[in-house]
Amino acid sequence: MTDESTDPQPAGSRSGSPALWRHRDFMLLWSGQTISEMGSAVTQIALPLVAVLLLDASTFEVGLLAAAGTAAFVLIALPAGSIVDSRPKRSVMIVCNVLRLVVVGSVPAAAAFGVLTMAQLYAVALAAGVCTVFFDVAYQSYVPSLIAADDLMDANGKLGTTQAFAQLGGPSLGGGLVGLFGAAGAMVADALSYVVSVLSILGIAKREEPPARPVDEPLRRRITGGLRFVLGHPVLRQVVACTGTANLFSGMSWSLAIVFLVRELHVKPALTGLVMAAAAVGGIAGGALAGRLAKKIGSARIIWVSTLVFGAPQTIVAAAWPGWGVLLAPLGWAIGYFASMVYNIAQLSYRQSVTPPELMGRMNAAVRWVVWGTLPLGGVLGGLLGTLIGVRATLWLAFGGAWAAGWFVFFSPLRRLRDVPQSVPESASR
Template sequence: MTKEPKDLQDVGSKPDGSSLWRHRDFMLLWSGQTVSEMGSAVTQIALPLVAVIALNASTFEVGLLAAAGTLAFALIALPAGAWVDGGSKRSIMIVCNILRLVIIGSIPVAAAFGVLTMAQLYIVALAAGVCTVFFDVAYQSYLPSLMSAEHLMGANGKLGTTQAFAQLGGPSLGGGLVGAFGAAGAMAVDALSYVVSVLSIFGIRKREDPPKPRTDESLRRRIAEGLRFVIGHSVLRKVVACTGVANLFSGMSWSLAMVFLVRELHVSPALTGLVMAGGAVGGIAGGALAGRLAKKIGSARIIWVSVLVFGAPQVVVAFAWPGWGVLLAPLGWAIAYFAGMVYNVAQLSYRQSVTPPELMGRMNAAVRWVVWGTMPLGGVLGGLLGTLIGVRPTLMLALIGSWAAGWFVFFSPFRHMRDIPESVPEPATP
């Protein structure tokens, strides 16, 4: 367990929201990440629009561009965890954001000189994805060194709220910027957002303990050590199974979302974004209330309650019908986002509290490698089953499967615990 930083002791040791608002280092990290998340959400809209509008890309080329942005998670997540554990997480975050500033900023520069190509977009998507992998692993591993374990739930909740808010407001902001400055010009906003993030991280006063040198082990052995820790930990293993299965079925449902709205519910393409935004509202509420719910229900119990109880009504999406019945779709997705955000905040806080600091990066990388790896498979299964048995039955199956993943964490020690103990014995790994 990490020691409580002195600047947090000054404001009191109770894990309430007001103490985090007065935690200078966390507020710097949070504010910088908020700006960066909004910029990244703009790029999610602007990058494919650059390909379509400026370069007249085909549907297949746009699909390859989307794949290039996520390929890095499958390729380098595991070695990224080992490298993060062997270096300064704060320095890695700064370097990654400087590199993303240059990489993303190259697009509006190339467009201005008339030399932009699809090859450059592919390289930018892949290179920015690599930086994102390293930043995200370092980011999740750095937070426990910034504050005590009792404040992790509240801190992760605020960071989760930022992500959900970016998902809600980012596309609208991106559309407005594209209309005002063009698709390439809008990407300059994302590039500048990394400047704010870098300055915020530079302003953090607390320094993490330097990592112990590990010159006696190969990279492969260090990666294997992180995997063994996750697989050998009886509770973490259940958390990974729950998250991975839930992401598999979520990938199925989201792959069918647009088809369901347009072809089954007859929603106009112009309104589909508004309907999908309903889910982000649930995510914002989940991030804002995760800490309070954990205190009321229990920081351990909330992990399975969030999925099996809060998430159960999400199946109403599959019962939506044209007309006013369309409202069941954003309602169900908002419930799913709410339950998912509360679960993610709780399980991430647990993972951070039970992992030794020297394994933090590899643990986060190993978990992310597994649970993100199931999402593309879910998309393929969704398209296949949607063709074979129909969109609505497949969507119902996906929603039920996502909810049923919660039984993995129910049949674990969490079922007999109310709160996560402050000191958790380190499990033996095989």
């Protein structure tokens, strides 16, 4: 393994593929996901505000609510990968969005009748999380079958930019909707966004190849196949360690974000979305620049550079204070979002490049099981530590830990590799 790749066209070497703009099916998927991400960003603001404003939830209860939203990745991610690999991924995505429409829509309905409780919020967060597990595993496994392999970095960059744009427009939209219709009423926008997403997926013309379904392989072996592949790969296991650790600490910080803004920095509830949306500018920049940065720095090297170098200044969030000092919060979040967006696009493209198609769903599920499985623990720890040592002290710990996670990928074979080879290595197909 040398410092420079000998591949004439390494993954991520193209700064943008004009073909994707003319790719009808990809544009349908992308546009539908844009609307859906906007709706989800509204709920990201509205759901904790429902707990804080309508039900007077404590700091610990808000942390538990954040944990409930990601607990499904611990509980069902591994079997979800096996199920997704054995079924049409497009159909899985449609069913998941229909179910999320019903689940999210139950919150404003219950609030309208005056029967909303914290128990329902926990149930909604958990049920929506289950649907998200299946949708995300199917979604990440579906994209490589829809477009050419050498367009993956560009496609993931576009989809990542969409997510960041939703984080920019969604929270500010959510804050405005909260001001107009209340926290629960704002969640209607998320429910309706799933309708648009379903229609866009239904409009995709390309049909998948029928998934191969082994009849002689026990379910347990199929479930653990993706996990064995990931943990047996010298780079993927380090990527998983890095992402899982970073998500643990990020779960701590995000579970306290609303509490920090409202109770520590005295930001008005209707303005919390605007503050958090400003941070999403960094994510938009990261999604737009990921391909160019990968070309300049290296599509493999950018994975550790993004988190250790680009992400270092994000800790300034914890130094924010009421008044003009509030600006440090969106600035630090923007830096962290930029770094994490570049990192996520690069590592996802790497994972898709080294994984055989028949393992794609289980690989994505195994990765999500580990890296998203740490989020609920982070939410609980955030709420607990925020209560015991204070919100600000917990944020210092959380941001410092998220940055330090980058050392896992630095001390991996990626340190000696500039670019990601496009061909699947032998060790990945065994």
